[in-house]
Amino acid sequence: MMTHTESAMTHAEPVEREAWPALPLDAWEDTRDTLHMWTQVVGKVRMALTPRVNHWWNTPLYVNPRGLTTGSIPYGTRTFQIDFDFVDHRLRILDSLGGARMLALRPMTVARFHEDVMDLLRSLGIHAPVWTMPVEVLNPIPFEKDTEHAAYDAEYAQRFWRALLQADRVLNAFRCGFVGKCSPVHFFWGSFDLAVTRFSGRAAPPHPGGVPNLADWVTREAYSHEVSSAGWWPGGGAVRDPAFYAYMYPEPQGYADVKVGPAAAYYDTGMREFILPYPAVRTAEDPDGAILEFLRTTYEGGASLARWDREALEAR
Secondary structure: OOOOOOOOOOOOOOOOOOOOOOOOHHHHHHHHHHHHHHHHHHHHHHHEEEEEEEHHOOOOOOEEEEEEEEEEEOOOOOEEEEEEOOOOOOEEEEOOOOOOOEEEOOOOOOHHHHHHHHHHHHOOOOOOOOOOOOOOOOOOOHHHOOOOOOOOOOHHHHHHHHHHHHHHHHHHHHHHOOOOOOOEEEOOOOOOEEEEEEEEEOOOOOOOOOOOOOHHHHHHHHOOEEEEEEEEEEEEEEEEOOOEEEEEEEEOHHHHHHOOOOOOOOOEOOOOEEEEEHHHHOOOOOHHHHHHHHHHHHHHHHHHHOOOHHHHEEEE
């Protein structure tokens, strides 16, 4: 286990990289699955130690200039944060008393990662009681017993972050056009996706639940009010490769028939979401414009069908 305090920052010359990197799931699925579990370990620390916020907004991670971060977590009269650095491939824990710990990101089991992270926290005097069962996945393995997921391809981990960085930037630009209640752009470690959610202000019918290894009451709190949600995820299941997505809850009648753009976008009847494939975005002449068109048309079509008070909710 690497538990030494990092003594110096790396001063490397910046290297120009492709803004929208190729990210075919077949090339890094094992790493994706391991990272999913590692982010759950870290995310559960944040969830255990922060006051609960509506719709579980106290639990996600956030994209930053080097990877993903918990942001500040209170612990008594001090604070700390945990960062995934996908540039230098380090996990860093920093606290407000000047403490710092580092763990190299390299191929290792989830069990080892979980043990090392908890040891590093304890070395700073931080005790985080977490439920070690993963959520929102089929066939979950408790963190301390998971020796199955152990891959880390540094190149693809960094590509994943670089795609998140661009998606975060564009989703934040889209977020600015709404003056009603709206979530931050945040990374949910359960579903392993980046999301932003707009609210109509009206209560929603109880969500049916049924998310794997997630209590229905948790989902019902997340969807207690009408939403139009959009985001990006790295692929898997019915939609194999990365994609932008958009959906509404509850879904208004006729939503599947809304005319949306750009041309590559489509409605997936199984997922009940609009999908814009990431490969179509990264090869577009104007990737930002394609994403913003998708976000705008899926929101406007759904909000109009659901009779949201768009005049009051949208920036003029």
